[in-house]
Amino acid sequence: MKYGFDNGKYLKIQSEHIKERIATFGDKLYMEFGGKLFDDYHASRVLPGFQPDSKLQMLMQLKDDLEIIIVISAVDIEKNKIRADLGITYDVDVLRLRDEFLERGLSVNSVVITHFNGQSSAEAYRARLERMGITVYYHHTIEGYPNNVALIDSDEGFGKNDYVVTSKPLVVVTAPGPGSGKMAVCLSQLYQENKRGVKAGYAKFETFPVWSMPLTHPVNMAYEAATADLEDVNMIDPFHLEAYGETAVNYNRDIEIFPVMNALFEDIYGQSPYKSPTDMGVNMIGSCISDDEVCREASLQEIIRRYYTALCNFADGKAKESEINKISLLMKRAKITTADRKTTVVARERLEKSGVATAAIELPDGTLLSAESSPLLGPSAALLLNATKYLAGIEHNIKLIPKTMIAPIQKTKVTYLHGHNPRLHTDEVLVALSMLSLLDEKCKQALDQLPNLAGSQVHSTVMLSEVDRKTFNKLGIALTCDPVRKIKKPNTSSL
Secondary structure, three states, X not given: OOOOEOHHHHHHHHHHHHHHHHHHXXXXXXXXXXXXXXXXXXXXXXXXXXXXXXXXXXXXXXXXXXEEEEEEEHHHHHHOOEEOOOOEEHHHHHHHHHHHHHHOOOEEEEEEEEEEOOOHHHHHHHHHHHHOOOXXXXXXXXXXXXXXXHHHXXXXXXXXXXXXXXXXXXXXXXXXXXXXXXXXXXXXXXXXXXXXXXXXXXXXXXXXXXXXXXXXXXXXXXXXXXXXXXXXXXXXXXXXXXXXXOOOEEEHHHHHHHHHHHHHHHHHHOOOOXXXXXXXXXXXXXXXXXXXXXXXXHHHHHHHXXXXXXXXXXXXXXXXXXXXHHHXXXXXXXXXXXXXXXXXXXXXXXXXXXXXXXXXXXXXXXOEEEEEOOOOEOHHHHHHHHHHHHHHOOOOOOOOOOHHHXXXXXXXXXXXXXXXXXXXXXXXXXXXXXXXXOOOHHHHHHHOOHHHHOOOEEXXXXXXXXXXXXXXXXXXXXXXXXXXXXXXXXXXXXX
16 A cells, blocks of 8 residues: 555644644643544545544644543534434534543543523533533524624623633644534633633644645545535635735635634734634644655545545435535546546446446555355455455455355344345454354454455445445445445346
8 A cells, every 4th residue: 555644744743833833822722623633534545644543643742731622512412413424413422522532541621512592402411411520611602603703702792601711731622523613612712811811822723625735636625525515615815825925725614704713813812813814724734745646646536435425425315416516526627537436447347247236346455356246245245255365365266154154144134133135244244254263264364354454445336334334434445335225136146
């Protein structure tokens, strides 16, 4: 697998840059953390070599000087908003995030419930957290936010919010997802700290877009594809260009809000410490790319992957057609099509020959393998077995899992659990392989190859189950699927 990102360099210079920003303000820095602090698989896909928990590792180097505030919107609590990649509600994810931070020895200060307007569900959630010994604060909805600066920057605006008591020089403000109110929490704290004579500053950590890379660089275009549902648009930062005569890339929401931010800074500090929204950022990702060509190719593949994701979400009623259209335009700008994804071509060629659901994988070394559905296994499960056998040097015709073992599993699924699909999923195949590895050396050899699948690309000609999708994600495999639920032609082949 080719790497295009220097993760060690990133951990070093990013933490140093944040320390410099803290020193700029003196007493305290509130840092809004956009994106995922860990499990950042998008970044690891477009920047091969970037570890999914790199940002968390970077914060670990600062852990003696930082504490974390987790933000959740009362509106999201009311709506039971779900984090799409994990399939859990935001209120549950707050607890998951807190547990993850505490397990790593990081200090979690509190939970702030934003956009609070007396919602009973938010009050019940606060009571639940407090029973668990978690400190909770309310930040209220402010009429006219963010444009009514006079009201916002007053005792009737930020002054009505609970003051979050902090003790460390670096306060990281994070949330389960976008729109939670992280920025407002930071600004409210600046107002409250200033009233108490504390010199506090604000900075923003957003991984993408990468400000120091061109607008049309595939890494930045992949970010637009990833946020097609949010209707984010990458733009040249006009404030940065005017102030410094330098081109920098930012996105529409930060550029649109900057005049308001600037006015708030001037009211709080007397003058603004920043001349552009790019100035507010502390992102050093662009300085750590070691092979631009590798990152370009990975990002183009990510754009195609996002296109297939949008197609499948649309088929499930979870996406708008506008998302598909936006990514289609990005693909045209990048001069790529779905045929540029090798696994798509291979999977469809096998589908044409077999007439049944198929899947194909491109291994990190470039090897292409395929598999098809059978009465025993789904295409993704068969593909996983084929890939691990290849990596272990096991002949393709050797059956690792005997039919006599698969049959009783199928009976349990259909007869006792009332399932409709008797074929084994990827996780069921891995469990069976694990059990057999105790007695069969070849099964053990195949199982030992699972870590070597990280960075692989997979395409399926049918939409896979949530179980299969999660399994591939956990293995570090980038998956795409055709927006098709079932190949209708009956399958008469056997493994």
